[in-house]
Amino acid sequence: MEANNMSQKEDLIQSRYDKLKELYDKGCDPYRGEKISIQNKSREIIDQFPSTDNKKVTVGGRIVSKREHGKATFAHVQDSEGQIQVYLNVNGVGEEAYGIFGLTDIGDFIGVEGTVFQTRKGETTVAVERFSLLTKSLLPLPEKWHGLKDVELRYRQRYLDLVVNTEVKDIFILRSKIIQEIRDQLNREGFLEVETPMMSPIAGGANARPFSTYHNALGVNMYLRIATELYLKRLLVGGMEKVYELGKVFRNEGISTVHNPEFVTLEVYQAYADYLDMMELTERLLVELSKNVLGTTVITWKGEEVDLAPPWPRVTMMEIVKEYTGLDFASIEDDRHAREAAWQKGVKVSAQSSWGEVMAEVFETLCEENLKGPVFIKDYPVEVSPLAQKNKEDPRFTSRFELFILGNEIANAFTELNDPQEQRKRFETQMSKREKGDEEAHMMDEDFLTALEYGMPPAGGLGIGIDRLIMLLTGSTSIREVILFPTLRPRDGQV
């Protein structure tokens, strides 16, 4: 290719390939896979100064900036903890090595050995005595000063986002701590972590459209799971009394700032417990979580602040609907009057909607986003809770609650329905909805019903959308900021 018709991009890359060739010519292979001993981290050396002054250290990382001054060069090396300046000169490393260093670019990985000192301006720096070029970078990194802002590139090429926008990594470190903390707490309380199938012939446990796939050897269609619930309850039947699963579920729905097709849920089941026990568990879990991970129970999200200090109020859905809309469902007799009341408030409900469905719809439309919380909304209508136990006092409701914080639904829990005949009726109602075109209605799960027929102990169950919880705890306003590789439309045949 002629040099004069090369594009800028080709030119930038070509100069790096040219340097690579020169390195090979000098006997330096920057892909030799050399294992080196790196004893120190950038942050440790800087934080512990002056006790590290004049100490010999070894650090490794990516060159992120370079300032050449003829026979001396300053550069910053970025490792997992931060950045540290390194200083090389001809006297320190020798003529030949200095020449090799001249062939490095921003983005290359190096390992250095040297002694710590402070520059005139007081920056802790490593005076390099020996260095190793560990990996050559052949593509230019995004700019150091403005970083990478193009959100599409940030998600498609998250590795660049992580290299250049250092605060991004902090979110994922926090994510890891949150998940670790949840595990620690549940394990401490005697829960057993289990793994149930992600692929199965029936996708149950939630109102959602599944992804479908095909198993060649078995010759059967399968679905990716939309919830872990029904398998976990089979474990209660099997005698496991305290179980939880933390894992991905998949829902074939739209993508938005609060929806990713694959996301992580936590589901917890405890035999001989009920939804009130689950409330206490939820409260304990989240308060300990925020204390241990954030160091405070006060969380800020979208400019709003809320204190998670317990206890959290418990309000029935009927009460909260009355409080926010003035509609008193206690005095609304039947389905028709309920629908008319909703229409008057401008809430869209279908002409087939029942009393309970209307109340839930009114709640979701007019109340949810106003619930700063933390607040437990309890006693959900039975029509919208096909897996929950009916309330003893009022069979229109179930022993179920959801937790709201700053308008976000964080947890969903109930006393589990363990009556196989009642559960069959609930599934049948769902099936008739499916037949009317509701693709999100639950599927009939005969094997699950069989399990219930053998007997499932009374139990409380809890579900938490982990990604949304992490959004709340990290102050993120988009779910894509807390998922390393969010689902995107494939481009140019790539993932």
Add this chain to the structure above:
RNA sequence: GGGCCAUUAGCUCAGUUGGCAGAGCACCUGACUUUUAAUCAGGGUGUCCCAGGUUCGAAUCCUGGAUGGCUCACCA
């Protein structure tokens, strides 16, 4: 899926009324042994997202499309 907005150099962004395609960083050449977004002297490297259309002339106006963002609807 609907509405609104965006797409210009590797990155971050300007681009006037339709009149030669711009800046900073990065990069290349040279100088420089403690710099701090190092400095100094040179160098612009481009499918203006794509395809049509209007026009003497389009990054700019029109139509269609692609991708993304926000938002509404549905969910967790």
